[in-house]
Amino acid sequence: IVINVEHQLVPVTPENPGTPGQPINPNDPDGPKWPDGTAKNDLEVTGTQTIHYEGAGDKTPADNTQHFTFTKSATVDKVTGKIVSETGWNVASHTFGNVDTPVVPGYHADKAVAGGATITPDDLNKTIVVTYAPNGHVIPVGPDGTPIPGADQPQFPTNPDNPTGTTPSEVPVVPGYHPETGKPGDPVDPVPGKPGEDVPVKYVPDTPVEQGSITVTVRDTTDNVDLPQYGKSSGEENVGTTFTYDKNTVIQELENKGYKVLNPDVVIPTTISKGAQNIVINVEHQLVPVTP
Secondary structure (H helix, E strand, O other): OOOOOOOOEEEEOOOOOOOOOOEOOOOOOOOOEOOOOOOHHHHEEEEEEEEEEEOOHHHOOOOEEEEEEEEOOEEEEOOOOOEEEEOOOOOOOEEOOEEEOOOOOOEEEOOOEEEOOEEEOOEOEEEEEEEEEEOOEEEEEOOOOOEOOOOOOOEOOEOOOOOOOEOOEEOOOOOOEEEOOOOOOOEEOOOOOOOOOOEEEEEEEOOOOOEEEEEEEEEEOOOOEEOHHHOEEOOOEEOOOEOOOOHHHHHHHHHHOOEEEOOOOOOOOOEOOOEEEEEEEEEEEOOOOOOO
8 A cells, every 4th residue: 555645835925924944734843844034034025215404404305215025935845844936026126206305495305306216126125316406696796896885685586396496586785785787686697517506696886866955044133133934945856957036026025025135136046056045135125215
């Protein structure tokens, strides 16, 4: 009588791995052991692509990490405890996709997209670094080319459609100065291909507007008092402003009131010049004799 037997073969997979060194059959502790190469970490390995962002301070984006798992299986002879066959890895390599670089206001990146790394079971982890740097500024400078103290220095905005570039800024208002060319609010283009470079804009000091005043005073020399109803003051005005005073009409009114004008030929300026101009028209009471 012949009883025929054969070796049982057991598959090992990442979902059902072996435990190297432990009995294949728990009921036969002294029997064959799981061989090396059957543990879960022998049948499954996970690789990563990490895009690491740096350089933007507290605005720096978090790392972007993607994973991929390689798997394989084997067949073990339960009698001998040996691996009789293996499938090999499910794929020889894996290539990750690209990731658009996040736009960070005030900073530009050295890559518009990052990723596309290829890993294998023997070379599992790849890191790609994306570095940010501050955008350049518009720098108001004086005639000698040095920055104007306290002046606004607007930054070039990051291009919302391209994190590696910037868009135009504008000429700022600088109190006491004006741009040598153009005017505040005009666009200022960044340096092509150099989004971190500052761009100087030359300013020149404003020319102060000179001012002056004209005051016409009518003085009653008899009573030693002024007659304000006949005088006029321009107040502080820009040089060149027109000043009007109808001297002839005023003299006529004074004479009608019984006054005699002592300096009728006094000249009344018609435009404001620098400084204060004070003109006095002197009058006195006319005396009229009365007789029988």
